Amino acid sequence: MVRSLAQWTKTLSFPARISPKTSKESVNIHQVSPTITPTLSNNSLTKNNDFGMNNNNNSSLNEVNQIYSDPESEKAIMSSVVYCIHHKEGCKWSDELRKLKGHLNTCKHDAIPCTSKCGAQIPRVLMEDHLKYTCPQRRTRCEFCNKEFTGHALENHCGNCGYEPLYCENKCGIKVQRRHLSPHKAADCSKRLIPCRYCAKEFVADTLAAHHLKCGRVPIQCPNRCDASVLAREELETHIKEECTISVHSCSFKEAGCRFKGSKKTMEKHLEESCQQHLSLMCGVVSKQQHQINSLKSALSRLSLNYSGTLIWKISDFAGKMGEAKNKEGMELVSPPFYTSQYGYKLQASLFPNGNGAGEDSHISVYIKILPGEYDALLRWPFAHSVSFTLFDQSSCPEKACNIVESFIPDPTWKNFQRPSLEPDSLGFGFPKFVSHEMLKKRHFMKDDTMFIRVKVDPSKIVAV
Template structure:
């Protein structure tokens, strides 16, 4: 009979404290139960296999030897002797005891302290005696207990704020930064006594505050070349007040002349240099009345040139007439003014001149009827000779050449010669192309 079946029958027979016969399952009378030594010997002598044979145990023997075998069977499940609550087969016990048991005894290889397995896991990675590399990757290796001090005070790769500008830098670069740090304190190079000036404030100090800085005299643009420490400048100004005033007077004279020259240049640039002038006389009615009141009143146009580097000309108009046209005509004249290039030109002035009063009628409604007069200068007329420097556009004693009866006031009113209270006079000079070239 298989020993497992025997044990199962015995267990079932004794359930709830009542023994039953394994054959017919009837209760047994305790008084009739007695040990049978011969049967016991016979049963214990039965040949059986290990209860872990299916797990791989190859043991065979008598039933009475089973417990002895189980005490050493590699496949028998036993509790951990360290009382860690783990149960495992005997053959896995050494591995468990050495590596897995939380109650095992472990000695740290670095500090030599003994720990349970569970405590050792917490100790690993924090042992002060363990050799580790610097976290800043500077390449240094040391025991963990000195790592903090190294990181704070010794590591060349530690970050540290600049004591002047408070920006963070790697320690081995902070010295080179201080050669450029805008807040690094320096002493005034002029030895004025000021120390601890931030580098970025030095220029402002030298310019505005340094009493030893060399400065130029405020009248330098007038010609004074004096240079001295700022603290001494007030004395220089007091001692040289008269000479400075003289310098300023000379400067004003030079600037006045420069302004006049610039005005002249601007005037030259702004005038026409194509031999054509279109002169708009605005506020016409008021100017006619003014001419009537003032009598023989002459208006002058902007100057213009016959061509680049050519003759300088100007048109004048008597809105209430002049000479034979006074009182009822518009009189128009042209004069030659002193120009920059007169010494390069041929004299007398001899080119055809045309005056035109422009009709402002809408060309889509009627064909404009401009009033036009043309003349060739008389070489004997004094106005067409080379002008002297004393003659200018305001010299009313020298009348230009033109037409005292250019157009009557009555004819002016017949067409749109006056529009928006303005008239347009056009003067043109015919210059041969070879002269312009």
């Protein structure tokens, strides 16, 4: 291969300055134009084509004669020690300038035309990789289909090879050859969408079986094997209850105790003929429920009982009750029952808004009476605890409040304080003239038409076994 001057003398590096032999030679060396580079071909010099100079041999000779005025200068320059023009790429060669061309013919960093004639200039050191991997004219096989292609054809073939394995786009996790990908997505992919053949809704293929187990439109037969045609699952319950002629039903009075079972037709006949029986059963149910209600009420009342020995009795709508008491003789208000202790006496307070006895029409009368209790058999009789009644003054200033308090100690000779019978006396013991109607108006005993009375049993005198 014949190189041009521009190809192999792109860059020259001189490791040491040339020492001219004579002053004349020195002058000639420094007069060399920087645009002129030496060549070893035919011992002549040419100008670099990069500067647009004519390569005519005659002109070159004239120029050489001008540059090298004597052979000694040319000899001195060609004897200069230079580096390889590829020393920046890693070549470590250095020698006389006249030997540079011979070195470039073997330098592994020098570019030469591709041996496969693709037109590229490739350094010798990279030629093997170029021929193997990047040369458009190389011959290579596809790793998937094993067909042979040129390098350029392989680039077009890659990405289109039907044998290349690809992951399914539906993310089912399976790799399929490109040529089989479309059939796989259409027929085999577990993540493809498939319409239910019963309800027409779309489901992922691997969930369709679970959907069929509860799809309301799946056709099923009546479990009673009646004459009805195939039914949708969502219609089966209605069919069995209302339409199936063979279905066995329990009597609607089953909870009351009727054990009859039969088809719809026989059930209608049974209901018509068994009215009296069903009525008796329902009466029994009602009686049982009433007993349960009474038991629950009793348990609830026990839970809500007061066992502290002190009752705060709130009497609301007092004006209405007072008006009713004036029109109705002997009207009595009774408090919730309460106990002196958990296992003590059972008591109840009563109040006459319009008075009773000596306080009638002028005073409020209050009384305490003893009720039959659960633990009366364990208590001492007669009842001997002191009892006090307090009417609260509801003044906004508690320091100025003036409550009305009355108390007594039971007389053991009175029958009112003996152990009560199952039917206690209608009247207890207390104060017929507890507070006058006039006094109620003078202070804040009434507020928002409500009064509060406290009934307190002195716990220090509890007499119990």
